[in-house]
Amino acid sequence: MTDFIDRLRAIVGERGLVTDEPGKLPYLSDWRENYLGAALAIVRPASTEEVAAVVRLCLEHGVAVVPQGGNTGMMGGGTPHRDGREIVLSLNRMNRILEVDPIGYTMTVEAGVVLKTIQDTAAQHDRLFPLSLGAEGSCTIGGNLSTNAGGVQVLKFGNARQLVLGIEVVTPQGKVWNGLRALKKDNTGYDLRDLYLGAEGTLGIITRAVLKLWPKPKDVATSWIAVPSPEAAVALLSSANAASEDNVTSCELMGRQGIDFVLRHVPGATDPLAERHDWYVLLEWSSTRPRRSGANDTGLSEKMEAYLGEALEQGLVLDAAPAQNEAQARAFWAMRENHSEAQKKEGPSIKHDISVSVSKLPAFIEDGLAAMKRVLPDCRPVPFGHVGDGNLHFNCQSPPGWDKPRFMAYAEPISHAVYDIVVGYGGSISAEHGIGQVKVDELAHYRSQVELDTMRTIKRALDPRNLMNPGKVVRV
Amino acid sequence: MPDTVITPAIPTVPVTPAVLEALRGIVGERGLILDEPGKEPYVRDWRGSLIGTAAVVVRPANTDEVSKVVRLCHEHGIAIVPQGGNTGLMGGATPWPTHSGILLSLTRMNHVLEVDPVGYSMTVEAGCILQTLQETAASHDRFFPLSLGAQGSCVIGGNLSTNAGGVQVLRYGNARNLVLGLEVVLPNGDVWDGLRSLKKDNTGYDLKHLFMGAEGTLGIITKAVLKLWPAPKDVATAWLAIRDPQAAIEILSEAHAASEDNVGSCELMSRACTDMVLRHIPGTQDPLKADTPWFLMLEWSSSRPRQDGAEGMAEKMEQFLADQMEAGRVLDAVIAQNEAQARNMWFIRESVAPASRAEGPGLSYDVSVAISKVPAFIAQGITAATDILPSIRPYPLGHIGDGNIHFSFMGPVGMDRETLRQYTPAITRAVNDLVRDMAGSISAEHGIGIEKIDELAHYRSKVELDTMRAIKRALDPKNIMNPGKILRL
Numbered sequence: 001m002t003d004f005i006d007r008l009r010a011i012v013g014e015r016g017l018v019t020d021e022p023g024k025l026p027y028l029s030d031w032r033e034n035y036l037g038a039a040l041a042i043v044r045p046a047s048t049e050e051v052a053a054v055v056r057l058c059l060e061h062g063v064a065v066v067p068q069g070g071n072t073g074m075m076g077g078g079t080p081h082r083d084g085r086e087i088v089l090s091l092n093r094m095n096r097i098l099e100v101d102p103i104g105y106t107m108t109v110e111a112g113v114v115l116k117t118i119q120d121t122a123a124q125h126d127r128l129f130p131l132s133l134g135a136e137g138s139c140t141i142g143g144n145l146s147t148n149a150g151g152v153q154v155l156k157f158g159n160a161r162q163l164v165l166g167i168e169v170v171t172p173q174g175k176v177w178n179g180l181r182a183l184k185k186d187n188t189g190y191d192l193r194d195l196y197l198g199a200e201g202t203l204g205i206i207t208r209a210v211l212k213l214w215p216k217p218k219d220v221a222t223s224w225i226a227v228p229s230p231e232a233a234v235a236l237l238s239s240a241n242a243a244s245e246d247n248v249t250s251c252e253l254m255g256r257q258g259i260d261f262v263l264r265h266v267p268g269a270t271d272p273l274a275e276r277h278d279w280y281v282l283l284e285w286s287s288t289r290p291r292r293s294g295a296n297d298t299g300l301s302e303k304m305e306a307y308l309g310e311a312l313e314q315g316l317v318l319d320a321a322p323a324q325n326e327a328q329a330r331a332f333w334a335m336r337e338n339h340s341e342a343q344k345k346e347g348p349s350i351k352h353d354i355s356v357s358v359s360k361l362p363a364f365i366e367d368g369l370a371a372m373k374r375v376l377p378d379c380r381p382v383p384f385g386h387v388g389d390g391n392l393h394f395n396c397q398s399p400p401g402w403d404k405p406r407f408m409a410y411a412e413p414i415s416h417a418v419y420d421i422v423v424g425y426g427g428s429i430s431a432e433h434g435i436g437q438v439k440v441d442e443l444a445h446y447r448s449q450v451e452l453d454t455m456r457t458i459k460r461a462l463d464p465r466n467l468m469n470p471g472k473v474v475r476v
Numbered sequence: 477m478p479d480t481v482i483t484p485a486i487p488t489v490p491v492t493p494a495v496l497e498a499l500r501g502i503v504g505e506r507g508l509i510l511d512e513p514g515k516e517p518y519v520r521d522w523r524g525s526l527i528g529t530a531a532v533v534v535r536p537a538n539t540d541e542v543s544k545v546v547r548l549c550h551e552h553g554i555a556i557v558p559q560g561g562n563t564g565l566m567g568g569a570t571p572w573p574t575h576s577g578i579l580l581s582l583t584r585m586n587h588v589l590e591v592d593p594v595g596y597s598m599t600v601e602a603g604c605i606l607q608t609l610q611e612t613a614a615s616h617d618r619f620f621p622l623s624l625g626a627q628g629s630c631v632i633g634g635n636l637s638t639n640a641g642g643v644q645v646l647r648y649g650n651a652r653n654l655v656l657g658l659e660v661v662l663p664n665g666d667v668w669d670g671l672r673s674l675k676k677d678n679t680g681y682d683l684k685h686l687f688m689g690a691e692g693t694l695g696i697i698t699k700a701v702l703k704l705w706p707a708p709k710d711v712a713t714a715w716l717a718i719r720d721p722q723a724a725i726e727i728l729s730e731a732h733a734a735s736e737d738n739v740g741s742c743e744l745m746s747r748a749c750t751d752m753v754l755r756h757i758p759g760t761q762d763p764l765k766a767d768t769p770w771f772l773m774l775e776w777s778s779s780r781p782r783q784d785g786a787e788g789m790a791e792k793m794e795q796f797l798a799d800q801m802e803a804g805r806v807l808d809a810v811i812a813q814n815e816a817q818a819r820n821m822w823f824i825r826e827s828v829a830p831a832s833r834a835e836g837p838g839l840s841y842d843v844s845v846a847i848s849k850v851p852a853f854i855a856q857g858i859t860a861a862t863d864i865l866p867s868i869r870p871y872p873l874g875h876i877g878d879g880n881i882h883f884s885f886m887g888p889v890g891m892d893r894e895t896l897r898q899y900t901p902a903i904t905r906a907v908n909d910l911v912r913d914m915a916g917s918i919s920a921e922h923g924i925g926i927e928k929i930d931e932l933a934h935y936r937s938k939v940e941l942d943t944m945r946a947i948k949r950a951l952d953p954k955n956i957m958n959p960g961k962i963l964r965l
Contacts, residue, residue, distance in 0.1 A: 103729055104848035104879075148678050159676060162653070175939045182846035184878040185650060186917035187639050187689055188932055189924060189962050190944045194652075194685030198678055215732040238594055241706045245736055245778040288733040298786065357656075357673035359595030389675040390595075428677035435680060443679055450666045454951070455681045461950030462943065473680050 001040065004061050008043055008087075011053045016093065018042035027068060027088045028080060031135075035076045035437065038084030039066070044093045048168060048176055048207040054089060055205070056174030064467045065089050067201035069143025070114065072135035074353075075436025077147065077200040077472050086470075091142045094207065100125050105213040106165060106182045111142025111206050118211065127213040130157035134337065142206045148198035150432035152336075155388035156249045157214065159432075161197040168208040169196050172463040182210045195458070200434055201469040203462050215288035217249075221300035222284045222329035223308060226277035226318040231362040233281050233387050236316050240283065243307040247300065250284040252336050254384040257397070261342035261382065262335055272321045272332060281387070282336050284329075339384055343397060348404040349382070350411050352394040354422045355431035361390055364425050371417040372396050376410050391431040394418060419446060435473045444475065483574050484929070484960035487555045490576050491531035495552060499534055499578070502544045507584065509533035518579050521570045522563050526926065528571030530557065530579035537584050539659060539667060539698045545580060546696065547665025555956045556580050558692035560602065560634025563626035565842075566925030568638060568691040572960050582633045585698065588612050596704040597656055597673045602633025602697050609702070618704040619779075621648035625826060633697045639689035641921035643825075646877035647740050648705065650921075652688045659699035660687050663952040673701045686947070691923055692958040694951050706779035708740070712789035713775045713818035714797065714811045717766035721851040723805035724772050724876050728847075731774065734796040738789065739877070741775040744850075748871035749828045752886075756834040757827040761820055766808045772876075773825055775818075828873055832884065837893040839900060840884040843911045844920035847879040853914055857883055860906040865899045867891075880920040883907060908935060924962045933964065 009017050018024055019041050027042045029035060040063065045051045058065050064086040068078040080086045094110035097118070101107070102125045109118060115136040122129040131144060133151035143149075145167065149160045157163065166181040169192075179193055196204055227233050230253060237251045256278050262269050283304070291299040301322060311317040323329035343349045356364045369381050378399035385392035396414055398407035419429050423446050435443050444452060455474045459466075466476050491499075500508055509515055510532055520527045536542045549556050555577030559569040571579055585601035588609070592598065593616040600609060606627040613620040622635060624642035634640075636658070640651045648654060657672040660683075670684055687695055718724055721744060728742045747769045753760050764771075774793070782788040790811055800806040812818035832838055845853045858870045867888035874881035885903070887896040908918050912935050924932050933941060944963055948955075955965060 101846070101848055103725060104846050105729075106846065148682075150676055150678075154676065158653075159678075161682070162649075171939065171943065177939045177943065178937060179940070181915055181917065183844050183915075183917050183920070184847070185641055185645065185844045185875075185880045185920035187641075187650075187921055187923045188917055188919050188928075188936065189689075189940075190694075190947055191639075191652070191685045191689050192940065192943055194682050195947075198680075198682050203681075215737065218733065234594060238596075242709065242779040242781070245738060245780040246706065247736060287736040289736040290733070355674045355676045357592070357595045357597060358675070359592050359597075386676075391676045426672055426674075428672065428674050428679055430679050431674070431676035432678055434678045439679075447679065448669060450662065450668050451670065451680075451683070453666075454662065454668060454683055457950045458681055458686075458947060461946045 004063065005041060007057055008041060008054065011057065012043055012045050012050050016044045016046060016050070018044070027071065027090060030076050030079045031072050035079045037080035037082055039080045039086055039088045040084065042088045042090055044090045046093045048170065051089065051170045051205055051207050052174045052176050055170050055172065058087065058467060059174055059465065062465070062467070063087060064470050066469050067091065067146070067205045069111065069140035069146065070135065070138045072139040073143065073147060073436060074433040075438040077434055077436030077469070078143065079437065081471060089205065091140060091207070097121055098208070102127055104182065107211045107213055108180065108208065109141055109211060110208050112140050115139050115141060115144060122213050123216060126216050128216045129163070129211060129213055131160055131163055134340070141209060145197050145206050145209060146199065146201050147434045150389070150391065152250050152252070152386065154386060155251060161194060163212050164193065164197065164209055165212055166210040167193055167196060167206050169204040169206055171204045172468040180208055180210055200436060200473050202459060202473050203468060217286035218288055218290040219300045220284065220286040220329070221304040222323040222332055223304055223320050224272040224332045225281045225283055225308065225320040226273055227279050227281050227316065228318055229279060229362065230365045232316045233279065234358060234361055236281060236311060237387055240307065243303065244285040244300065247285045247287050248388065249286045250282065251388040252282040252385065253387045254280045254282070254336065255382065257380055258339045258342070258382045258384050259335065261346045262338045265342040265345040266338045269335060269338065273319050275319065277318055282332055339382070343382060343395060347398050348402065348407040349395050349397045350414055352415060352418050353431050353433045354394050354418070354427055354429060355389065355391040356422065356425045356427035358388065358390040360425050361387065364421065364427070367421050368394055368418055371421050372414055375413045375417050379414070437472055440471070440473065440475060483572055484964045486572060486574060486959035487553055487954070487956055488576050489553045491554060491578060495548065495554065496532060498548055499532065499545060502548070503534055503536050503541050507535045507537060507541070509535070518559060518562065518581060519571055521567050526567040526570045528573050528575055530571050530575060531577060533579045533581055535581045535584045539661065542580070542661045542696060542698055543665050543667050546661050546663065549578065549956055550664050550954065553954050553956060554578060555959050557958055558582065558696045560631040560637070561605065561626065561629045563630040564634065564638060564925060565922045566927040568923055568925030568961050569634065570926065572926070577956070580696065582631065589699070591616050592673070593618055595673060598702045598704055599671065599673070599699065600632055600702060601699055603631050606630050606632060606635060613704050614707060617707050619707045620654070620702060620704055622651055622654055625829065632700060636688050636697050636700060637690065637692050638923045641875070641878070641880065643741050643743065643875065645875060646742055652685060654703050655684065655688065655700055656703055657701035658684050658687060658697055660695040660697055662695045663954070663957040671699055671701055691925060691961055693948060693961050694957060708777035709779055709781040710789045711775065711777040711818070712793045712811060713821055714793055714809055715763040715821050716772040716774060716797070716806050717764055717768040717808040718770050718772045719805055719807060720770055721854050724770070725847060725850060727772065727800055727805050728877055731796065735776040735792060738776045738778045740777040741773065742877040743773040743825050743873070744876040745771045745773070745825065745828070745873045746871055747771070748869060749873045750824060752831040752835050752871060753824050753827045756831040760824050760827060763821055764808055764810050768807050773821055832871070832886065835886050837896050838884060838886040839903060840882060841907050842920050842922045843883055843907070843916055843918060844878065844880040845911065845914045845916035847877070849914050850876060850879055850881065853910065853916070854881065857907055857910055860910055861885060861903050864902050864906060926961060929962065929964065932962070
């Protein structure tokens with residue numbers, strides 16, 4: 001093995017190799033610290049050529065490679081196994097923005113660029129890169145693409161895979177596939193790009209990408225809305241499309257339980273509405289057309305207010321607070337984004353990242369809540385999520401005062417009860433977060449034999465020696 | 477067949493009388509076509525330029541029958557050519573002349589299974605005609621945006637298998653972006669039920685995208701869940717005389733904000749295109765009597781109905797065009813005052829293909845480059861072609877917002893097809909070399925099929941071709957599913 005390490009060093013240099021235990025540690029554990037793995041070394045190549053050389057060397061030695069971006073995944077996809085026979089290949093030194101083309105609305109980047117840096121770079125050119133999620137300050141674009149990340153702008157712009165024109169990939173054979181095409185249309189054979197996107201590094205390593213850019217929003221309207229039911233939220237969204245001239249960017253649903261937790265645990269949080277309601281929607285519209293002065297030109301906030309007035313009359317809305325300024329809009333968003341933190345402070349919880357088709361969302365919520373209560377009557381469900389995507393974080397908080405071990409005994413029955421209902425509604429057991437190592441068995445349980453076999457066939461064909469992030473997504 | 481193409485190795489297992497009986501047992505008499513005149517429309521492509529053979533045309537009525545037919549063929553190693561509306565341009569659905577197997581037509585599977593207006597989705601069988609789907613969506617006050625010349629006869633299964641493009645790609649994306657889920661019969665006859673109507677589903681490899689655009693070489697799409705959009709209620713269409721292609725790109729770049737992100741279409745046409753249409757197509761009128769070399773058709777649409785007193789799309793566009801004229805990009809412009817005028821503009825755009833056929837022999841390349849490279853590509857491409865044949869007559873047009881150019885040429889005046897054909901290989905090489913040098917695509921919309929199999933092999937890297945072959949061999953080890961299309965194994 002010293003020979004192997006020496007040869008790694010020869011490829012990536014001293015700076016690109018971490019072999020001491022304290023140095024390796026941050027790469028061996030996921031950020032939630034649920035998993036701790038081991039590795040021969042952490043290898044940090046500085047270029048695509050170095051990545052390819054490392055992969056070829058690993059192939060020669062039969063050493064498995066765990067690709068890793070910002071290490072912010074939720075499913076342990078970037079965490080090595082415990083046997084210590086793999087290397088972690090971190091892309092975090094490949095962090096250059098290679099080209100910005102504002103006229104062509106594209107940006108070419110290396111895989112290790114932090115998402116926030118990409119957003120900021122786009123903004124400097126009066127453009128928008130719409131991918132936006134909690135970990136944006138530390139996650140990297142390579143990981144975002146490998147996991148097909150979601151976030152709060154999916155409704156209008158789509159998942160990560162919709163934000164990409166081309167990618168460069170180092171294959172399990174250590175060859176470089178240059179699919180770095182800045183093309184909106186390219187019907188030349190199989191769509192390899194979409195195969196690598198979302199494959200969680202099991203079919204190859206994404207090293208560069210051409211990203212799509214959009215015009216920067218110039219007029220934004222945000223409201224905090226109490227609705228009578230999830231059904232009303234779906235109806236509200238459906239009619240909001242036309243009212244906003246197809247400019248709905250976010251539509252987030254929250255139940256009262258989550259709001260109570262945020263108000264209890266997050267300093268400075270205040271209820272935007274005077275009365276308590278069971279369900280809330282955070283609605284945001286945005287347009288790239290700047291507001292103009294002049295009486296006959298209505299901006300988005302006027303349009304939204306008129307629309308909410310009508311919805312109030314129809315009974316779809318019980319009460320609403322339109323944000324009067326940016327600070328207020330940020331406060332509304334903080335209510336939504338602090339759900340995870342507030343849940344952590346409240347105590348143990350179980351998380352489910354599920355999706356169903358939008359029109360089935362209300363019925364699913366009703367059945368899902370009942371199912372959790374059947375398993376543990378005192379549990380406190382915390383449903384919230386992206387209505388427009390049919391994607392809910394269908395979480396479950398322990399009964400008050402319970403410690404983690406006591407509650408975790410119920411984790412599996414509660415999750416299975418929820419997933420059974422998800423599958424019954426034709427839904428997905430992992431809408432955003434992927435499979436990684438956490439959900440390998442769940443996927444195997446809920447997906448058809450045909451689908452699993454097809455995935456395995458592809459994995460075996462492209463990575464016959466099973467050295468690329470083995471044991472993640474699907475067992476070969 | 478293209479002159480240079482050598483037939484690839486494909487399975488030669490015949491359909492025996494016993495297999496034929498088994499097929500009859502599966503699909504019944506109604507689902508079989510055995511006589512030559514009956515088979516003819518299926519084994520030739522719609523332009524009549526490719527003619528193949530098939531032992532039998534099989535027309536299953538449902539997924540179960542497709543599955544049983546494929547399983548039977550798999551057992552015997554018999555090749556299958558899946559076919560939709562048979563409107564493809566690359567021969568992807570036409571059997572090779574050496575084909576000894578079956579042609580499987582999806583046209584009997586033409587039911588709309590479910591429309592969910594609240595969830596903005598529609599579940600359909602593969603053989604539904606595109607226009608039927610557009611109309612079904614409209615009858616629910618929804619919009620299915622895929623729109624292209626062949627929409628009255630092409631079917632959705634073919635659209636998805638070829639990842640069709642069309643005139644609404646700028647706003648809504650290619651066919652693959654309009655789909656939530658698929659059902660596919662795999663090369664061994666198994667049915668993959670990926671008919672999920674989910675906007676988000678990160679559970680393993682994206683099989684859906686692999687089957688779309690694979691031109692039936694990895695399996696047969698039998699059903700799909702399509703995405704729907706709100707129906708447009710306020711549409712503004714304009715015909716612009718513009719300075720040059722660079723101006724077109726700049727106009728589009730600024731149109732996003734001015735329209736509040738409601739640019740639906742942006743089609744560039746050279747004067748040669750419009751002249752040809754006005755010359756050959758009865759009933760067309762020049763929307764703008766401007767003596768300029770480039771035109772742009774711009775359409776904005778919103779699902780918000782015009783409201784009294786408030787600014788509609790047309791008013792916004794008028795303001796925008798005034799600004800663009802001041803900037804010197806737009807030389808003259810007219811906004812359609814009614815639907816008839818808008819239809820006339822669209823009719824001119826869509827008549828370029830028929831007009832070119834009336835004009836005489838020509839060449840056309842369906843290419844794409846990054847949007848900002850479109851002007852340089854047009855200029856250099858015309859030079860490259862006229863260097864080879866100085867009197868050739870370029871008439872470029874395209875979906876500029878997609879970077880997709882139909883880079884087309886009429887032969888020199890008076891030159892016959894045979895003479896023009898002598899120049900074709902050199903011009904093709906020059907154009908496609910330029911596409912490669914500009915990191916573009918040699919087939920933006922139309923796919924590979926039979927026609928471009930060798931061009932693809934020439935221009936794509938070995939890594940890419942090997943990866944595609946590895947996938948094909950893994951999923952279809954007997955090479956029975958549309959063999960000899962896209963790739964040689």
